[in-house]
Amino acid sequence: MAGDRQGVRIVAIVLGLLAIAFLEWQWGEVMPFWQLYLIPIVLAGITLKVTGGILAGLAASLLLAFFSPTAKAWGWQTLLGWQIGFVFLSGIVGFLKGQAELQREATEQLRRQQELRETLTDFLVHDLRSPLTNVISGLETLKMTAQDRLTPEDAELLELSLIGAHRLLTMVNSLLDLRKMEEGKFPLYLKEFSPEDAINEAVRQVQLWAKQNGVTIRTDIAPDLPSLVADRWVLTRVLVNLLSNALKYTPSGKTITVSAKVTDEGVHFAVTDEGPGIPKEYLSRIFDRFVQVEARKAGAPVGTGLGLTFCKLAVEAHGGRIWLESEVGKGTTVHFLLPFVANATSVAPQSPTLTKS
Numbered sequence: 001m002a003g004d005r006q007g008v009r010i011v012a013i014v015l016g017l018l019a020i021a022f023l024e025w026q027w028g029e030v031m032p033f034w035q036l037y038l039i040p041i042v043l044a045g046i047t048l049k050v051t052g053g054i055l056a057g058l059a060a061s062l063l064l065a066f067f068s069p070t071a072k073a074w075g076w077q078t079l080l081g082w083q084i085g086f087v088f089l090s091g092i093v094g095f096l097k098g099q100a101e102l103q104r105e106a107t108e109q110l111r112r113q114q115e116l117r118e119t120l121t122d123f124l125v126h127d128l129r130s131p132l133t134n135v136i137s138g139l140e141t142l143k144m145t146a147q148d149r150l151t152p153e154d155a156e157l158l159e160l161s162l163i164g165a166h167r168l169l170t171m172v173n174s175l176l177d178l179r180k181m182e183e184g185k186f187p188l189y190l191k192e193f194s195p196e197d198a199i200n201e202a203v204r205q206v207q208l209w210a211k212q213n214g215v216t217i218r219t220d221i222a223p224d225l226p227s228l229v230a231d232r233w234v235l236t237r238v239l240v241n242l243l244s245n246a247l248k249y250t251p252s253g254k255t256i257t258v259s260a261k262v263t264d265e266g267v268h269f270a271v272t273d274e275g276p277g278i279p280k281e282y283l284s285r286i287f288d289r290f291v292q293v294e295a296r297k298a299g300a301p302v303g304t305g306l307g308l309t310f311c312k313l314a315v316e317a318h319g320g321r322i323w324l325e326s327e328v329g330k331g332t333t334v335h336f337l338l339p340f341v342a343n344a345t346s347v348a349p350q351s352p353t354l355t356k357s
Contacts, residue, residue, distance in 0.1 A: 009047045013056055016040040021063040028069040037064060041086055045093025053094030057087035118179060125175045132172060136165045160208050167244065170237065174310050181313035188231040188317060190342055195228050195235070195260050195267050196221050202239035203258065206247060214252030217243070220259040228267060229341040234314050241307035242271040242334050249275035266320065266339040277328040286324055287312040311336070319343025 017040050023033040037060040045053030061083035064071050071079050139162050150158065180186040203217050210217050228235070239258065246256045254274035261268050278286060287308050315322040315336045322336035 006047075009043075010052075013040045013044050013048070014059075016043075017056070017059055017063060021067040024063075024069070025067040028067075032070050034064055034068045034070055037086065038089070041090040042093050045090045046097050048094065049098050050091055050094035053090035054087055057090030060086045060090075122176065122179075125172050128172050129169070132165065132169050136162065136169065139165060156208070160212070163205060163208055166205070167240075170240070174307070178310055178313065181310075181317060186313075186317060188234065188342060190229055190231060192227050192229050193232045195225055195269070198232055198235045199239060199258055199260060199269075202236050202243060205236075205240050206243045209244075209247055210256070213247060213250070215247060215250050216255045218255055218257045220257055222261040224262060225260055225267065226262065226340065228338060230318055230338055231342070234318075235338070238311045238314050238336070239269070239271070241311050245307050245334075246271055246273035246275065246332070249273065251275070263337065266337050268335065268337050270333055270335045272331065272333040274331045277330055277332055278324075278326040279328060283324060283326060287322065308334075 017037070020033055020036045020040070023036070028034065041053070041056050041060055044056030048056070064082065064086070065079060071082070074082075139158065143158055143162065147155065177186055199219060199221060203219060207217065243256065243258065250256055250273045256274070257270075257272045259270045259272070311334070312322050315338065318338050319342055320336060320338040322334070324332065324334050326332035
């Protein structure tokens with residue numbers, strides 16, 4: 001079928017060239033029909049690529065020389081110039097058409113690979129989530145049943161295992177949640193709560209990790225902080241992600257500060273570390289998933305590429321905004337602002353269960 005269409009195009013271009021040659025031969029002295037050769041030349045470049053375009057340009061050049069009264073009145077230099085122009089034009093149009101098709105094919109192949117990657121990720125995430133949930137359930141059962149018989153060291157190790165398992169489950173869930181957020185299908189469970197409670201819960205989840213790293217986590221919460229109408233679980237998760245990222249790069253003996261204050265627009269949160277900082281060239285794009293991979297390869301102190309991207313999408317899903325300030329050698333501060341009442345595009349009808357991780 002494609003071969004038949006290509007044959008029709010070739011016949012149409014040949015007939016077009018011959019028709020223009022006939023018009024130029026019969027009435028070329030009255031009206032310069034030779035300029036119409038540009039039409040089949042361009043069409044040949046578009047439909048027949050470089051080779052077909054060049055052949056059409058050569059054919060038009062010969063027809064111009066033999067059948068055009070106007071061309072016969074030119075000097076040979078002018079005629080040769082137009083003939084070269086015909087061939088060059090048809091060739092360059094064919095080349096550009098070929099490059100456009102290569103780009104389209106590459107884009108389509110990239111899209112198919114992206115879909116395959118996302119499908120594979122979904123399968124892997126679902127397969128990982130079930131055994132990981134079983135591990136967490138087993139550890140929590142052990143904690144409840146054997147807590148009185150554990151030494152302080154064993155209890156601390158068990159708590160650290162639980163925290164690590166929950167962090168891993170959060171990362172697994174992020175793979176699915178990022179895709180939902182990018183598609184605008186991530187539901188928010190809006191409820192009134194105190195931002196201070198979310199901050200304290202986030203600090204509690206990383207406190208043991210901070211203790212092992214020798215890092216102090218300090219909170220600076222304004223006394224007049226009002227309640228928020230937002231997704232408490234998502235806000236806690238944003239704070240945990242930011243604290244985890246700060247803990248990865250804050251040296252022992254340093255401090256991480258979590259602050260919250262009231263502004264005219266809403267509640268302003270900030271997580272400040274005393275780590276190595278991030279180079280300026282990555283600051284404006286650090287929340288993009290693949291830029292973090294690029295930055296990490298270059299030695300910049302950033303995470304896996306999931307945490308900050310999740311934070312950005314989660315904050316924006318509430319109608320808020322997030323930004324980052326950093327100076328190499330002095331540390332990093334991630335700010336985000338949430339409105340008092342979330343301006344959410346996707347709201348779930350009921351609250352999530354307590355088992356949501």
